[in-house]
Amino acid sequence: MxxxxxxxxxxxxxxxxxxxxxxxxxxxxxxxxxxxxxxxxxxxxxxxxxxxxxxxxxxxxxxxxxxxxxxxxxxxxxxxxxxxxxxxGAHVERELALVKVAGTGDKRIEALRLAEVYRARVVDATTSSFVFEVTGGVDKIDKFLELMREVGLVEVARTGIAAIARGKEAA
CATH class of the missing domain: 3.30.70.260 (ACT domain)
Structure with missing residues (x-):
């Protein structure tokens, strides 16, 4: 068999x-x-x-x-x-990532534009870099990181997934 x-x-x-x-x-x-x-x-x-x-x-x-x-x-x-x-069954998964991006000029402007599209918040800024906070599903964060690589990704810290079942019952 x-x-x-x-x-x-x-x-x-x-x-x-x-x-x-x-x-x-x-x-x-x-x-x-x-x-x-x-x-x-x-x-x-x-x-x-x-x-x-x-x-x-x-x-x-x-x-x-x-x-x-x-x-x-x-x-x-x-x-x-x-x-x-x-x-x-149905559950909600979210993750938080802190994403450091360095760049000046057009790359800096593009990083800010992409962050706005992905609803990432600027939590720290210098004249040459940003730290963005982005939350969402794994796919959203992965895509945001992929785009940030093109404009100057320096470092990433991810929390890992927090998940909870939908509905009134506890897990």
């Missing part, structure tokens, strides 16, 4: 955990042990007492491997819930 390997699919996971030392390393270790890359990772405290955090992980894996990863995440003691937002 020949087993067909299923292609990897992009998944966004929301993992709610007790905020304790070492949990992030343990979670990352599950991915490392299987040879899967974490494409985006964000962590933030989500309760007023700072006792609980939400980890948002974007990765690619076949459906059977993703099921195994989720099952193993759920078995970790400090993990409260694991939600595969991709499978759960």
């Amino acid at each position: 020949h087993i067909t390997q299923q292609p990897a699919e992009r998944h966004t996971l929301a993992v709610v955990v007790d905020n304790e030392p070492g949990i992030l390393a343990r979670i990352a270790g599950l991915f490392t042990a299987r040879g899967y890359n974490i494409e985006s990772l964000t962590v933030s405290e989500i309760t007023e007492d700072k006792a609980v955090s939400r980890i948002t992980i974007v990765t690619s894996a076949s459906p059977p491997v993703m099921e195994q990863i989720i099952a193993q995440l759920e078995r970790l003691i400090p993990v409260h819930t694991v939600t595969d937002l991709t499978v759960a």
